[in-house]
Amino acid sequence: MSQATDTYVRQNEARFLEELKEFLRIPSISTAPEHAKDTHRAAEFVVEKLKAAGLENVELIETERHPLVYADWLHAPGKPTVLCYGHFDVQPPDPLELWETPPFEPSERNGNLYARGSADDKGQMYSHIKAVETLRAANGTLPVNLKFLIEGEEEVGGVSVAEYVAKNAAKLKADVALVSDTEMYAPGLPTLNVGLRGLVYMEIEARGPARDLHSGLYGGAAPNAVFGLVELLSKMKDAGGRIQIPGIYDDVEPPSADEKASWERLPFDEKEYLKDEVGSTELTGEAGYSVFERTWARPTLEVHGIGGGFTGVGAKTVIPAKAVAKVSIRLVPKQDPDKVVKSVEKFVKENGPRGVQFEVRVLSAGPGLMVNTDHHAIQVAAKAFSDIYGKPTVFTRSGGSIPIVGDFATHVGIPTILMGFGLPDDGLHSPNEKYNIRNYYDGIRTIAHFFEEYGK
Amino acid sequence: MSQATDTYVRQNEARFLEELKEFLRIPSISTAPEHAKDTHRAAEFVVEKLKAAGLENVELIETERHPLVYADWLHAPGKPTVLCYGHFDVQPPDPLELWETPPFEPSERNGNLYARGSADDKGQMYSHIKAVETLRAANGTLPVNLKFLIEGEEEVGGVSVAEYVAKNAAKLKADVALVSDTEMYAPGLPTLNVGLRGLVYMEIEARGPARDLHSGLYGGAAPNAVFGLVELLSKMKDAGGRIQIPGIYDDVEPPSADEKASWERLPFDEKEYLKDEVGSTELTGEAGYSVFERTWARPTLEVHGIGGGFTGVGAKTVIPAKAVAKVSIRLVPKQDPDKVVKSVEKFVKENGPRGVQFEVRVLSAGPGLMVNTDHHAIQVAAKAFSDIYGKPTVFTRSGGSIPIVGDFATHVGIPTILMGFGLPDDGLHSPNEKYNIRNYYDGIRTIAHFFEEYGK
Numbered sequence: 056m057s058q059a060t061d062t063y064v065r066q067n068e069a070r071f072l073e074e075l076k077e078f079l080r081i082p083s084i085s086t087a088p089e090h091a092k093d094t095h096r097a098a099e100f101v102v103e104k105l106k107a108a109g110l111e112n113v114e115l116i117e118t119e120r121h122p123l124v125y126a127d128w129l130h131a132p133g134k135p136t137v138l139c140y141g142h143f144d145v146q147p148p149d150p151l152e153l154w155e156t157p158p159f160e161p162s163e164r165n166g167n168l169y170a171r172g173s174a175d176d177k178g179q180m181y182s183h184i185k186a187v188e189t190l191r192a193a194n195g196t197l198p199v200n201l202k203f204l205i206e207g208e209e210e211v212g213g214v215s216v217a218e219y220v221a222k223n224a225a226k227l228k229a230d231v232a233l234v235s236d237t238e239m240y241a242p243g244l245p246t247l248n249v250g251l252r253g254l255v256y257m258e259i260e261a262r263g264p265a266r267d268l269h270s271g272l273y274g275g276a277a278p279n280a281v282f283g284l285v286e287l288l289s290k291m292k293d294a295g296g297r298i299q300i301p302g303i304y305d306d307v308e309p310p311s312a313d314e315k316a317s318w319e320r321l322p323f324d325e326k327e328y329l330k331d332e333v334g335s336t337e338l339t340g341e342a343g344y345s346v347f348e349r350t351w352a353r354p355t356l357e358v359h360g361i362g363g364g365f366t367g368v369g370a371k372t373v374i375p376a377k378a379v380a381k382v383s384i385r386l387v388p389k390q391d392p393d394k395v396v397k398s399v400e401k402f403v404k405e406n407g408p409r410g411v412q413f414e415v416r417v418l419s420a421g422p423g424l425m426v427n428t429d430h431h432a433i434q435v436a437a438k439a440f441s442d443i444y445g446k447p448t449v450f451t452r453s454g455g456s457i458p459i460v461g462d463f464a465t466h467v468g469i470p471t472i473l474m475g476f477g478l479p480d481d482g483l484h485s486p487n488e489k490y491n492i493r494n495y496y497d498g499i500r501t502i503a504h505f506f507e508e509y510g511k
Numbered sequence: 512m513s514q515a516t517d518t519y520v521r522q523n524e525a526r527f528l529e530e531l532k533e534f535l536r537i538p539s540i541s542t543a544p545e546h547a548k549d550t551h552r553a554a555e556f557v558v559e560k561l562k563a564a565g566l567e568n569v570e571l572i573e574t575e576r577h578p579l580v581y582a583d584w585l586h587a588p589g590k591p592t593v594l595c596y597g598h599f600d601v602q603p604p605d606p607l608e609l610w611e612t613p614p615f616e617p618s619e620r621n622g623n624l625y626a627r628g629s630a631d632d633k634g635q636m637y638s639h640i641k642a643v644e645t646l647r648a649a650n651g652t653l654p655v656n657l658k659f660l661i662e663g664e665e666e667v668g669g670v671s672v673a674e675y676v677a678k679n680a681a682k683l684k685a686d687v688a689l690v691s692d693t694e695m696y697a698p699g700l701p702t703l704n705v706g707l708r709g710l711v712y713m714e715i716e717a718r719g720p721a722r723d724l725h726s727g728l729y730g731g732a733a734p735n736a737v738f739g740l741v742e743l744l745s746k747m748k749d750a751g752g753r754i755q756i757p758g759i760y761d762d763v764e765p766p767s768a769d770e771k772a773s774w775e776r777l778p779f780d781e782k783e784y785l786k787d788e789v790g791s792t793e794l795t796g797e798a799g800y801s802v803f804e805r806t807w808a809r810p811t812l813e814v815h816g817i818g819g820g821f822t823g824v825g826a827k828t829v830i831p832a833k834a835v836a837k838v839s840i841r842l843v844p845k846q847d848p849d850k851v852v853k854s855v856e857k858f859v860k861e862n863g864p865r866g867v868q869f870e871v872r873v874l875s876a877g878p879g880l881m882v883n884t885d886h887h888a889i890q891v892a893a894k895a896f897s898d899i900y901g902k903p904t905v906f907t908r909s910g911g912s913i914p915i916v917g918d919f920a921t922h923v924g925i926p927t928i929l930m931g932f933g934l935p936d937d938g939l940h941s942p943n944e945k946y947n948i949r950n951y952y953d954g955i956r957t958i959a960h961f962f963e964e965y966g967k
Contacts, residue, residue: 277791364815
């Protein structure tokens with residue numbers, strides 16, 4: 056990166072940290088109605104800082120729930136445009152008693168900054184703003200055109216931003232989106248996430264007898280909604296974790312030999328993973344596939360919850376009339392969510408036990424995504440990340456889903472760079488969430504350097 | 512029955528009904544702590560009426576929860592002794608808005624008396640007391656020796672009475688027990704219940720990962736406690752309702768050809784049963800067995816409830832760490848509950864999917880029972896019932912369990928006559944519970960007539 060840029064960051068690190076602390080003191084818990092004003096205050100903070108960094112057309116956009124913030128700077132003709140996304144809302148801090156220092160009083164320990172939202176996502180998204188400030192201060196201008204779209208509902212489903220993106224595709228037009236809301240594979244290892252799984256989330260409801268029946272009097276002749284649901288669900292996956300719904304693997308493409316080889320080079324200890332992360336006696340899933348393949352590159356089916364009949368203390372001898380399960384299928388790129396939904400509906404229709412009626416309710420359905428690692432912006436980002444951290448950038452995937460990436464692809468037609476500076480032990484959504492302070496500063500450097508390089 | 516006895520009942524019907532109404536006005540809801548005093552008041556009512564009927568040694572026995580009442584009359588040397596059992600506690604009346612008249616304000620309509628507890632069991636047990644009064648008033652003495660044991664916890668598990676029977680076998684010594692807490696197979700059809708299923712009731716808990724995991728990040732590699740439980744439960748029964756736990760059918764004896772033939776003569780319309788009682792699209796259960804065989808003479812396995820993971824509104828993408836199901840197996844006579852428990856434990860150990868740990872907790876385990884229809888007391892009871900109603904008495908079984916019958920068999924070593932005067936549409940445990948007034952009077956007649964005949 057340019058010397059001027061690097062010097063500016065170095066000279067302003069302390070202030071950058073104080074500003075982030077101020078941001079983190081705002082308890083912008085989007086799910087809590089009593090914190091709606093705080094979430095609004097966080098939006099106002101972002102507006103103010105975007106203006107101070109030299110962004111223009113800064114808007115606080117009210118929605119039905121929490122506001123969005125838009126801003127841009129479009130004075131680099133002939134240069135590409137980057138759409139920066141992030142969020143200023145945070146998860147609730149419960150359970151409070153497990154925090155070593157209060158969640159909204161940022162505290163420095165061991166080179167980390169502890170506070171709710173420090174890594175997810177205030178610290179990361181604020182580094183975009185500080186990168187802009189740095190470039191403007193160091194060079195008097197910006198090397199690329201920039202648009203910012205920052206939301207306050209990421210932790211509660213992101214409904215408003217999805218609607219906004221769908222309706223404002225032209226306004227958001229850009230060459231690439233940049234999101235810093237993921238993590239590095241390991242400390243010091245620059246990581247770009249280039250694959251996400253999609254998600255079809257369903258409720259499956261079973262209905263047996265008209266009302267709960269006495270299991271003594273009717274047991275043996277009456278259908279049982281809970282057992283009917285158990286029978287149906289058990290048929291959906293075999294003991295090896297392979298989904299039994301016909302057609303589900305039709306469009307699944309294996310990772311390339313190169314990608315598989317790159318995963319094999321990632322530091323990974325299956326025993327530690329089992330013990331420290333999963334915490335069970337053994338791993339499960341499809342034979343013949345590595346953990347990376349199983350969680351990143353294979354569709355999986357999970358039951359997230361199930362309820363029906365009597366679950367209180369003691370014994371009640373009912374044949375339950377009704378039962379419900381929450382079921383999802385994670386999709387890999389190329390799988391069509393609508394086709395998957397149809398396959399599930401057909402399977403349920405054909406495999407439900409007699410006497411039990413089923414209803415499938417689809418709560419959401421979004422595709423998986425792959426970013427082409429040959430894309431120019433990805434190549435530049437990987438190099439910029441590598442330049443700052445002094446190691447080759449690794450490409451990983453995530454088994455999770457980030458809907459905004461799909462929205463940018465669908466409506467704006469652009470790929471997204473998932474360039475995150477979090478670490479695996481940051482404790483997102485947990486007590487004692489932290490963000491590594493060195494990564495905060497180096498994140499600002501990496502973003503600024505990426506803008507510089509991408510503008511060349 | 513003797514003319515004097517019959518005349519006394521006829522002349523006192525109106526008063527008998529008013530006394531029962533007084534009894535029914537006491538809201539002795541045993542499960543509700545705020546009604547503990549009312550339950551006690553119901554015990555005092557029973558004490559008073561037993562004394563008035565001429566019973567001796569009347570005791571109100573305090574327990575850890577609700578009182579028991581004991582009484583006897585032992586002045587018929589050389590004659591058999593009958594142990595009369597009943598209960599004065601009732602189910603909660605909820606949902607209140609569905610009652611046409613208030614549950615604790617007895618109301619006469621269409622020849623029925625509507626009130627909570629009218630059939631279950633105040634009306635039926637009170638007929639025993641009125642039969643004693645009748646015999647003493649008409650004849651100046653009683654034809655048999657009598658013991659009464661009446662409880663106030665039947666609707667909440669009957670813990671105190673079970674302990675009392677176990678500890679007071681000598682005091683309760685008798686030739687036969689008499690319980691009126693069941694129903695006639697059809698209106699006007701005298702019915703003795705001569706078979707009950709036993710019950711092994713268990714909780715099965717599944718544990719997968721150490722804590723709920725993110726299904727995106729770990730789906731495909733981590734065990735899922737809910738799905739593990741679903742897999743295990745689904746293996747316990749096949750699609751035809753046959754239990755798959757090895758050894759479970761070893762000691763199952765088919766009903767005799769005579770018994771089967773007698774069931775085939777019972778009025779039964781499978782379509783009406785499906786529509787009016789079960790309320791589902793079709794019946795389930797083992798092929799080749801009639802509904803009577805399936806519900807009375809075959810062991811069955813039911814899941815009464817299941818819970819685990821996220822069951823709130825909307826979507827949460829967790830891999831649940833824990834899940835629990837309530838599971839019971841109904842047993843037929845000759846099956847050993849302990850052996851069944853061991854079979855289940857072995858099955859769970861051998862069939863649980865990998866990565867998931869299971870725990871089986873047994874909440875109760877009691878055997879099924881058959882009363883020998885050749886037993887003298889049963890033969891006399893059948894004839895007495897038949898004499899009053901003018902039709903041959905039918906012998907039926909019940910798919911349910913009445914633990915006190917097992918306690919009398921185990922500890923006192925006596926069979927129980929299940930001579931009930933309820934009707935299938937009495938609405939036990941439901942709004943608008945009723946007891947047929949004609950059956951109340953004829954029940955008193957039948958009990959008195961049985962005592963007379965049994966004393967001959």
